[in-house]
Amino acid sequence: MDQIGPVVVDGIIYSAWLFIAAVGLTLIYGVMKIVNVTHGSFYALGAYAGASAAGAWLARGYPPMLSYAVLLLAAVLVTLVFAPLIERGLLRFMYAKDEVVILLITYALFLILEDTIKLIWGVDPYFVAQPYALLGSFEIGGLRYPTYNLILVGLALVSGGGLAWILRGTRVGKLLLTVIHDPEMSRAMGVNVGRFYLVTFTFGSMLAAIAGSFTAPTVSVVPGLGVDVIVLSFAVVVIGGLGSVPGAALGAVIVGLARSVSVHYMPQVELFVIYSVMAVVLAFRPRGLFSLVEPRRI
Amino acid sequence: MKRDRMLFLLGAALAAVIAGGPLLPQWALFILTIAFAQGLVALGLMLLLRAGLVSFGQALYYCIGAYTAGGLGRAFGVSDVFLQMIAGAAMAALVAFVLGFLLAKYRGIFFGLLSLALSMILYGLIVKSEALGSTDGLNVARSTLFGVRPAADWVRYAVAVAAAFAGLGAATLVHLFLKTPLGRLAPAIKDNEIRVEYMGASVRYAIHVQYVIAATLAGVGGALAATTVGHIDPEMAYWTTSGEFIFIAILAGTGSVLAPFLGALLFGAIHGLAYDLSPHTWQMSLGTALLLVIVFLPEGLWSLFVRRRTA
Amino acid sequence: MSTILAARGVNKNFGAITAAADINAAIELDSVVGLIGANGAGKTTFINMITGYIKPDSGGIHYEGRDITALAPREITRLGILRSFQIPQLYGSLSVHENMLTALGIMLHNAGRGGFFSLSRARQNVPGHDAPAEEVAERILERFGLMEYRNRNTQVLPGGVRKLLDIALTLAARPRVLLLDEPTSGISAEEKFGIMEMVMKAMKAEGVTVIFVEHDMEVVSRFAGRVLAFYDGRIIADGRPDAVLGDPDVRRYVVGEPHGQDERAPRA
Numbered sequence: 001m002d003q004i005g006p007v008v009v010d011g012i013i014y015s016a017w018l019f020i021a022a023v024g025l026t027l028i029y030g031v032m033k034i035v036n037v038t039h040g041s042f043y044a045l046g047a048y049a050g051a052s053a054a055g056a057w058l059a060r061g062y063p064p065m066l067s068y069a070v071l072l073l074a075a076v077l078v079t080l081v082f083a084p085l086i087e088r089g090l091l092r093f094m095y096a097k098d099e100v101v102i103l104l105i106t107y108a109l110f111l112i113l114e115d116t117i118k119l120i121w122g123v124d125p126y127f128v129a130q131p132y133a134l135l136g137s138f139e140i141g142g143l144r145y146p147t148y149n150l151i152l153v154g155l156a157l158v159s160g161g162g163l164a165w166i167l168r169g170t171r172v173g174k175l176l177l178t179v180i181h182d183p184e185m186s187r188a189m190g191v192n193v194g195r196f197y198l199v200t201f202t203f204g205s206m207l208a209a210i211a212g213s214f215t216a217p218t219v220s221v222v223p224g225l226g227v228d229v230i231v232l233s234f235a236v237v238v239i240g241g242l243g244s245v246p247g248a249a250l251g252a253v254i255v256g257l258a259r260s261v262s263v264h265y266m267p268q269v270e271l272f273v274i275y276s277v278m279a280v281v282l283a284f285r286p287r288g289l290f291s292l293v294e295p296r297r298i
Numbered sequence: 299m300k301r302d303r304m305l306f307l308l309g310a311a312l313a314a315v316i317a318g319g320p321l322l323p324q325w326a327l328f329i330l331t332i333a334f335a336q337g338l339v340a341l342g343l344m345l346l347l348r349a350g351l352v353s354f355g356q357a358l359y360y361c362i363g364a365y366t367a368g369g370l371g372r373a374f375g376v377s378d379v380f381l382q383m384i385a386g387a388a389m390a391a392l393v394a395f396v397l398g399f400l401l402a403k404y405r406g407i408f409f410g411l412l413s414l415a416l417s418m419i420l421y422g423l424i425v426k427s428e429a430l431g432s433t434d435g436l437n438v439a440r441s442t443l444f445g446v447r448p449a450a451d452w453v454r455y456a457v458a459v460a461a462a463f464a465g466l467g468a469a470t471l472v473h474l475f476l477k478t479p480l481g482r483l484a485p486a487i488k489d490n491e492i493r494v495e496y497m498g499a500s501v502r503y504a505i506h507v508q509y510v511i512a513a514t515l516a517g518v519g520g521a522l523a524a525t526t527v528g529h530i531d532p533e534m535a536y537w538t539t540s541g542e543f544i545f546i547a548i549l550a551g552t553g554s555v556l557a558p559f560l561g562a563l564l565f566g567a568i569h570g571l572a573y574d575l576s577p578h579t580w581q582m583s584l585g586t587a588l589l590l591v592i593v594f595l596p597e598g599l600w601s602l603f604v605r606r607r608t609a
Numbered sequence: 610m611s612t613i614l615a616a617r618g619v620n621k622n623f624g625a626i627t628a629a630a631d632i633n634a635a636i637e638l639d640s641v642v643g644l645i646g647a648n649g650a651g652k653t654t655f656i657n658m659i660t661g662y663i664k665p666d667s668g669g670i671h672y673e674g675r676d677i678t679a680l681a682p683r684e685i686t687r688l689g690i691l692r693s694f695q696i697p698q699l700y701g702s703l704s705v706h707e708n709m710l711t712a713l714g715i716m717l718h719n720a721g722r723g724g725f726f727s728l729s730r731a732r733q734n735v736p737g738h739d740a741p742a743e744e745v746a747e748r749i750l751e752r753f754g755l756m757e758y759r760n761r762n763t764q765v766l767p768g769g770v771r772k773l774l775d776i777a778l779t780l781a782a783r784p785r786v787l788l789l790d791e792p793t794s795g796i797s798a799e800e801k802f803g804i805m806e807m808v809m810k811a812m813k814a815e816g817v818t819v820i821f822v823e824h825d826m827e828v829v830s831r832f833a834g835r836v837l838a839f840y841d842g843r844i845i846a847d848g849r850p851d852a853v854l855g856d857p858d859v860r861r862y863v864v865g866e867p868h869g870q871d872e873r874a875p876r877a
């Protein structure tokens with residue numbers, strides 16, 4: 001019974017990570033109607049950029065407390081280099097194609113980016129643990145947790161709250177909602193849909209990169225980092241509903257708790273449970289638990 | 299006549315393997331066998347592609363076939379290649395029959411994602427299962443054919459011939475299937491499912507049948523792969539494996555039943571060559587090739603291209 | 610004259626909306642019946658109930674004396690009741706000729722459930738017809754004046770031709786009753802009559818009973834032998850075209866003409 005505490009705390013931390021990792025994917029789908037496999041690449045790019053930048057920063061003896069800003073900046077910069085290139089250079093010519101074809105195109109890009117990362121950063125692991133260790137740990141209910149994990153929770157709340165505010169509270173956000181519902185109509189009304197696509201793609205990818213960057217201090221950054229993340233993100237996003245930001249939050253919580261429960265009680269079923277939930281949701285409510293309201297079809 | 303020509307080609311290919319096999323070096327026989335194994339999976343994918351469906355989870359059946367074959371060897375000492383293929387096919391067909399009731403209701407991205415989820419479920423099961431070897435996988439005993447254990451130098455040749463029989467035989471059956479009224483339904487379904495339904499045909503039945511066929515083919519391919527590689531591991535059910543099959547199917551296109559095997563050979567060549575040239579850029583070469591085919595080679599992707607995005 | 614299709618005491622509600630209230634109609638063999646009524650009056654519900662896509666809350670649909678109310682749409686199609694579409698449903702990537710061959714191919718498929726590995730039935734007669742697919746295709750296309758478009762891809766065809774093809778495809782299934790959903794909608798005024806002439810002539814030759822939904826009253830009065838007027842889920846008039854179209858209630862609720870001193874604006 002007193003297992004519940006750790007299960008919940010673990011679950012929340014993992015959910016926070018899942019949310020940041022996955023919310024960009026759902027945003028991009030919601031606005032551009034594409035399933036973006038390069039999402040995993042941006043996670044990896046963020047991890048590598050963050051690890052190498054923070055590593056260099058710390059090696060030069062600069063203030064360790066600022067290494068968090070370095071992680072953030074690295075993620076932002078690496079995204080700004082790659083995302084517009086991909087969107088303007090290739091994707092924007094493909095929007096008329098079938099959504100499955102576009103998915104395959106992003107898959108091809110993912111393969112290309114995997115090796116691009118190897119070319120830039122090599123294949124040796126990056127291990128930059130200092131930002132993680134620096135913050136020490138705190139205690140809940142007799143168990144110690146790394147304080148660093150609170151950063152992830154914080155990031156999740158900020159990005160979730162920020163997105164909600166942008167979408168509902170600002171003019172730009174409202175225009176974005178019109179693009180989500182009917183790009184043709186929006187274009188006809190003079191909205192620069194192309195620019196919205198570029199910004200959305202960049203911003204969504206940036207969130208993935210940030211997730212990767214802030215995860216880097218907790219793991220050994222190696223090639224292939226994005227491969228697991230992309231399919232987990234799919235699960236989260238599908239459960240919540242493709243295109244729904246609150247859905248991504250719900251999906252993250254569900255997957256996070258499901259994983260936490262299985263890790264604590266029956267570790268063999270960890271992955272099984274996650275993908276089973278995904279399959280069950282697809283089977284009974286394919287549009288997800290929080291689906292965008294679809295126009296009635298006659 | 300066109301039909302005779304294809305049958306002739308298939309027969310000629312089989313003869314070529316049987317006759318030319320002994321002259322090939324071991325590594326070439328290995329690649330040839332793998333090409334047949336992967337080609338089988340891609341052949342199944344081709345059937346689904348014709349109906350407008352892309353499965354992101356064929357690795358599920360590939361893995362089922364492989365583990366059934368391997369399991370047969372470990373549990374019952376069965377190492378006969380043909381028995382393994384039959385067992386793999388049967389197991390895959392059974393699972394696909396059940397799952398097909400669910401999957402035949404979906405289209406487009408949802409079909410793809412659901413098939414993906416199902417393959418990842420199997421991956422999750424195996425990875426955490428000590429009995430099934432977990433991430434290390436299991437070894438598979440050396441193959442026998444019809445009770446005969448070939449001499450060490452001849453095993454690869456024997457397996458390659460078995461693979462050729464299986465692959466080209468399957469291709470022949472599929473070729474014939476595509477000439478039946480049911481086989482001709484796929485392009486119509488892809489083009490206008492509503493119309494097909496309103497003319498009194500059951501679209502779900504047609505899709506279900508072709509889904510089971512595709513799974514069976516993948517099961518055979520998996521069994522072949524298991525026996526020729528001598529090792530099975532959960533990676534065979536991972537999404538990246540499904541991705542490779544899709545890649546081959548796209549390279550091949552839906553033009554003929556021989557195409558998936560040629561596509562698999564080409565894939566093997568690109569993989570091998572690119573890897574030798576530069577081990578850390580072969581994925582990039584693959585990705586670039588895929589991109590080029592998707593964007594510029596309508597032949598290979600003709601069937602996917604015709605469908606436009608709906609508003 | 611015998612009744613081929615009948616609706617008896619049919620009722621259907623969608624929540625608070627009455628889509629059908631005590632509908633009774635008996636359609637005679639070989640007749641041509643026009644259904645008129647404002648949008649939402651119940652015509653489409655009526656058609657959907659006949660084809661089996663919607664089940665009535667009460668009452669029944671009878672076809673050739675048999676109660677088909679509970680049958681699945683596919684079964685009803687196979688019994689010989691077919692429909693065409695307001696927006697033509699064609700096989701977009703194929704030519705006109707290939708469209709027809711595909712439709713005939715489906716008939717072959719429907720007939721032979723067992724023949725999984727049976728080889729090409731190209732030379733067999735199409736079930737319901739007395740000739741193999743190629744010949745039947747030519748015949749039907751000829752009938753509808755579509756031969757000149759034979760090898761053209763359907764996406765480049767003019768609207769009227771697409772409509773004709775959509776209707777022609779149903780003939781592959783040898784319908785005994787054909788429901789046409791707004792056959793002339795989206796067609797220019799000059800073409801309407803020509804297209805309907807072609808369709809009705811073909812239907813007569815094939816011995817098909819026709820029920821068609823129309824908003825163009827001229828088309829209705831010219832081609833229907835009998836008219837059913839719908840309003841608010843009820844049939845408010847049933848008879849010869851001139852009688853029904855002259856009926857004051859029909860004029861008010863369907864045709865939309867202002868009524869006497871009560872100068873209301875015409876209904877949309």
